[in-house]
Amino acid sequence: MQTTTPHLSAPGDAPSRTRLPSRRIAAVGALALSALALTALPAGAQTGGTVNLVAYSTPKPAYSVLATDFAKTKTGAGVTVSPSFGPSGTQATSVVNGLPADLVNFSLEPDMAKVVKAGLVSSSWDKGSTKGMVTDSIVSFVVRPGNPKHITTWADLVKSGVQVITPNVFSSGSAKWNIMAAYGAEIEQGKTPAQAQLYLSKLLHNAVAQPSSASAALQTFLSGQGDVLLDYEDDALYAKSKGEPVDIITPPQTILIQNPIAVTKTASPAAKAFLAYLLSPAGQTVWGQQGYRPVLPSVAAKFKFPRPKTLFTIDHLGGWTSVNTKFFDPQTGIVAKVEQSLGVSTASG
Amino acid sequence: MRRSRWRLPLRFAVLGYLALLVILPVSTVFYRAFQHGLGTAWDAITSTDALHALWLTFLVAAIAVPLNTVFGVGVSLILARHRFPGAWLLDALVDIPLAISPVVIGLALILVYGRTGWFGPWLNTHHITVIYAVPGIVMASAAVSLPYVVREVLPVLQEIGTEQEQAARTLGAGPFAVFRRITLPNIRRGLAYGVTLTTARVLGEFGAVAIVSGAVAGKTETLTLFISDSIDSLDTQSAYVGAVALCLAALIVLTLLTVTDRKRDDWHKEAVA
Amino acid sequence: MTDVGVTVGDLGLPGGQPAPAGSGPERRRWHRHPPTAPRPALAAAGRMAARIGGPALAVTYLSLLVLLPLAALVTNAFSGGWAAFWRAITQPEAVAALELTLGISAAVAAVNSVAGLAIAWVLVRDDFRGKTLVSAVIDLPFALPTIVAGLTLLALYGPNSPFHVDLAGTRLGIACALAFVTLPFCVRSVQPVLAELDAETEEAAASLGASRRQVMGRVILPSLLPAVLAGAGLAFARAVGEYGSIVLISGNIPFKTEVASSWIFSLSQSDALPAASAVSVVLVAIALLVLIVIGWARRRFNVPETV
Numbered sequence: 001m002q003t004t005t006p007h008l009s010a011p012g013d014a015p016s017r018t019r020l021p022s023r024r025i026a027a028v029g030a031l032a033l034s035a036l037a038l039t040a041l042p043a044g045a046q047t048g049g050t051v052n053l054v055a056y057s058t059p060k061p062a063y064s065v066l067a068t069d070f071a072k073t074k075t076g077a078g079v080t081v082s083p084s085f086g087p088s089g090t091q092a093t094s095v096v097n098g099l100p101a102d103l104v105n106f107s108l109e110p111d112m113a114k115v116v117k118a119g120l121v122s123s124s125w126d127k128g129s130t131k132g133m134v135t136d137s138i139v140s141f142v143v144r145p146g147n148p149k150h151i152t153t154w155a156d157l158v159k160s161g162v163q164v165i166t167p168n169v170f171s172s173g174s175a176k177w178n179i180m181a182a183y184g185a186e187i188e189q190g191k192t193p194a195q196a197q198l199y200l201s202k203l204l205h206n207a208v209a210q211p212s213s214a215s216a217a218l219q220t221f222l223s224g225q226g227d228v229l230l231d232y233e234d235d236a237l238y239a240k241s242k243g244e245p246v247d248i249i250t251p252p253q254t255i256l257i258q259n260p261i262a263v264t265k266t267a268s269p270a271a272k273a274f275l276a277y278l279l280s281p282a283g284q285t286v287w288g289q290q291g292y293r294p295v296l297p298s299v300a301a302k303f304k305f306p307r308p309k310t311l312f313t314i315d316h317l318g319g320w321t322s323v324n325t326k327f328f329d330p331q332t333g334i335v336a337k338v339e340q341s342l343g344v345s346t347a348s349g
Numbered sequence: 350m351r352r353s354r355w356r357l358p359l360r361f362a363v364l365g366y367l368a369l370l371v372i373l374p375v376s377t378v379f380y381r382a383f384q385h386g387l388g389t390a391w392d393a394i395t396s397t398d399a400l401h402a403l404w405l406t407f408l409v410a411a412i413a414v415p416l417n418t419v420f421g422v423g424v425s426l427i428l429a430r431h432r433f434p435g436a437w438l439l440d441a442l443v444d445i446p447l448a449i450s451p452v453v454i455g456l457a458l459i460l461v462y463g464r465t466g467w468f469g470p471w472l473n474t475h476h477i478t479v480i481y482a483v484p485g486i487v488m489a490s491a492a493v494s495l496p497y498v499v500r501e502v503l504p505v506l507q508e509i510g511t512e513q514e515q516a517a518r519t520l521g522a523g524p525f526a527v528f529r530r531i532t533l534p535n536i537r538r539g540l541a542y543g544v545t546l547t548t549a550r551v552l553g554e555f556g557a558v559a560i561v562s563g564a565v566a567g568k569t570e571t572l573t574l575f576i577s578d579s580i581d582s583l584d585t586q587s588a589y590v591g592a593v594a595l596c597l598a599a600l601i602v603l604t605l606l607t608v609t610d611r612k613r614d615d616w617h618k619e620a621v622a
Numbered sequence: 623m624t625d626v627g628v629t630v631g632d633l634g635l636p637g638g639q640p641a642p643a644g645s646g647p648e649r650r651r652w653h654r655h656p657p658t659a660p661r662p663a664l665a666a667a668g669r670m671a672a673r674i675g676g677p678a679l680a681v682t683y684l685s686l687l688v689l690l691p692l693a694a695l696v697t698n699a700f701s702g703g704w705a706a707f708w709r710a711i712t713q714p715e716a717v718a719a720l721e722l723t724l725g726i727s728a729a730v731a732a733v734n735s736v737a738g739l740a741i742a743w744v745l746v747r748d749d750f751r752g753k754t755l756v757s758a759v760i761d762l763p764f765a766l767p768t769i770v771a772g773l774t775l776l777a778l779y780g781p782n783s784p785f786h787v788d789l790a791g792t793r794l795g796i797a798c799a800l801a802f803v804t805l806p807f808c809v810r811s812v813q814p815v816l817a818e819l820d821a822e823t824e825e826a827a828a829s830l831g832a833s834r835r836q837v838m839g840r841v842i843l844p845s846l847l848p849a850v851l852a853g854a855g856l857a858f859a860r861a862v863g864e865y866g867s868i869v870l871i872s873g874n875i876p877f878k879t880e881v882a883s884s885w886i887f888s889l890s891q892s893d894a895l896p897a898a899s900a901v902s903v904v905l906v907a908i909a910l911l912v913l914i915v916i917g918w919a920r921r922r923f924n925v926p927e928t929v
Contacts, residue, residue, distance in 0.1 A: 224781025
């Protein structure tokens with residue numbers, strides 16, 4: 001407490017005990033700095049093995065089931081899965097920047113390529129039996145219950161008065177699948193690339209929102225905006241399972257979404273075991289129950305996923321490497337040009 | 350103001366503005382958190398991930414706030430007591446974090462301390478992890494909340510002037526004694542205001558932390574990240590409850606704020622009288 | 623202003639200086655050697671350390687947290703040379719986003735300055751039940767996480783709004799979100815200055831025959847103007863960098879409702895980090911300019927900085 005009889009102090013004396021917080025500030029500051037330093041030291045290892053999982057955001061609910069199931073198996077006993085979820089592109093960049101990762105699962109192949117290029121994942125990641133993919137899905141239309149606007153085909157999306165929601169292609173992997181599904185659908189219907197590009201322009205013109213991520217897009221749709229949301233089928237199924245008021249329409253032509261997975265070069269044995277589990281019939285069955293199309297044909301046959309009339313893959317359209325640059329380069333890509341031409345006419349608005 | 354015929358209309362206009370802009374949104378958060386009963390709300394905030402997020406947020410605040418406080422007081426002293434070329438620049442630079450989008454702050458931190466950043470190799474050789482670990486979160490939080498202690502303490506220092514301190518110096522007191530006995534008591538309330546503002550900012554930070562933390566649930570997920578994560582998994586219950594937890598923390602902070610602020614207003618009145 | 627609760631006498635300094643009368647508790651006198659300067663070298667070293675070490679430490683801290691990252695950002699922005707930098711900042715999306723951001727932020731700062739002045743006025747000069755609560759509420763937007771703010775604003779003023787307004791995807795929606803997060807600055811900048819306005823000047827003017835309006839226009843408002851400007855500047859700075867609370871309600875439509883921070887985020891996600899850095903640098907430069915001008919204005923009119 002404040003000394004009421006002023007204790008005569010002078011420089012060089014031992015500091016007197018006063019209420020004044022200067023010493024406390026210094027002490028707290030020192031404590032804070034040392035705490036900060038301590039947190040920088042590496043943490044101790046876990047028993048039973050840890051799997052540092054870095055994945056895109058959609059499969060979070062699926063992984064919590066998968067991890068629990070895995071722990072019940074022989075190889076999975078005692079294993080801790082330490083997950084990180086986020087936008088696929090961000091996650092890939094984070095891994096490249098040093099985010100600890102044993103198992104990586106992205107929403108599209110270019111993100112895996114980023115990590116491979118940085119030397120963190122072996123370049124033979126896609127040589128396995130499933131070509132490096134763990135789950136499939138398709139691009140679906142998510143509409144209001146009862147589909148009041150009767151949206152069933154891609155042509156319906158560009159009708160006047162139809163409000164579309166699709167994420168922004170420059171920040172969302174899901175958006176890229178959506179755009180390629182739209183483009184590919186046109187090509188599959190016999191249109192020329194120029195006509196398909198015109199379609200994209202009309203589609204984006206009808207976009208009343210282009211949120212920064214698939215999840216933000218879903219939130220936007222659920223908040224009441226838009227008539228139709230373009231989304232992964234598995235994401236839509238999850239929303240429906242949570243009781244959200246949505247209906248899912250399978251377009252007649254759509255793209256097969258393939259989600260890559262791989263262990264990193266420094267992966268723990270537990271991680272490799274987990275990957276094996278995820279690709280095993282048991283794991284694939286859980287994926288199926290969670291709304292993801294299994295990549296194992298034997299397991300896929302057990303589920304009754306809707307079959308679109310025409311299902312194409314990204315390879316039909318040139319493969320991700322070329323598509324990514326051709327369509328999605330933020331400065332020179334086709335979508336950027338489409339947005340610009342749309343924007344020039346609406347920029348004054 | 351007593352006799353003005355504008356008093357009531359102004360009051361109602363102001364209250365209306367505040368109601369629409371502030372009170373309503375905040376009430377909605379509380380309503381939605383407890384919509385399904387206290388029990389579900391409690392469950393939501395006591396899940397393992399939520400508890401860890403709470404603890405991590407508290408830890409980050411407990412480190413970042415004192416650091417910023419010490420810095421804030423120091424810089425305020427420098428700016429208030431010394432004239433040197435470039436003081437205006439230092440003053441503006443302290444404010445810079447206000448102007449940079451938190452996302453950019455996060456990116457910039459990675460550019461310096463990330464694996465491929467300027468200090469990356471050095472940090473790697475010494476086995477120090479900054480980015481995607483708690484130190485990174487602390488740095489990001491400290492960076493975005495840097496200006497507030499300075500903004501509160503500096504004007505007080507400028508206002509009270511240096512006569513007392515100079516008098517003390519001429520009487521032979523050393524700089525530390527002067528600081529402890531004269532400066533600190535004077536800035537105590539402004540300091541408290543700055544500290545509580547800093548704490549509020551750190552508690553609520555999302556953008557920068559999202560980028561530098563890696564969002565590993567149970568390890569590097571702060572409460573705001575937990576909230577965002579919950580929204581992503583359509584677990585809005587957890588999200589709103591988390592938001593309420595942050596609001597309550599902020600309200601506690603604010604109570605301290607209003608108490609110290611009111612005292613400060615009284616002190617101002619005394620001083621002026 | 624010397625009467626601030628602590629006086630020189632409390633220092634209890636040696637040298638036999640008697641405390642000024644009525645300054646406080648008794649002093650205990652030294653009976654032994656007055657410890658004028660028992661360890662002069664240490665004292666001098668202490669002063670030296672304080673003089674050099676203090677600023678050095680402060681600058682180091684500032685560097686580690688802000689300056690170095692900022693430098694890295696600038697370096698990254700120019701990593702492709704001036705041509706790449708120029709291309710990034712003149713790209714139509716970037717220009718549109720920057721224009722939108724700067725325009726809306728300026729508008730919000732202006733509106734909130736007026737609102738802030740009104741609110742501060744009511745808080746200082748009016749009195750009613752619940753005033754303390756209202757005062758506390760004003761700081762809440764500052765403490766609430768931006769993402770929660772965004773979600774609730776969307777719920778309240780989006781398509782499912784109970785008020786049957788729909789601001790989602792509109793610039794007005796963005797403005798609302800920005801107004802929400804910048805309000806505290808505008809109120810808290812003006813409030814203390816208003817509270818300290820010397821009532822005597824107003825009364826003197828009134829007693830000299832000035833009308834209410836003249837008192838307002840010539841005495842009160844001019845004194846408040848610097849504080850209002852300061853608050854507006856801070857609000858502007860915060861608004862240009864805001865991301866979390868806007869991102870949901872804005873709809874994020876390129877060229878229409880996509881703000882600069884969102885475009886920067888998109889660039890960073892598309893492996894165009896130098897372009898992202900370039901646009902950020904422009905944004906920061908403009909904000910820094912505004913802050914410097916405000917700082918100059920503050921010094922010029924000698925306004926104590928708050929908030």
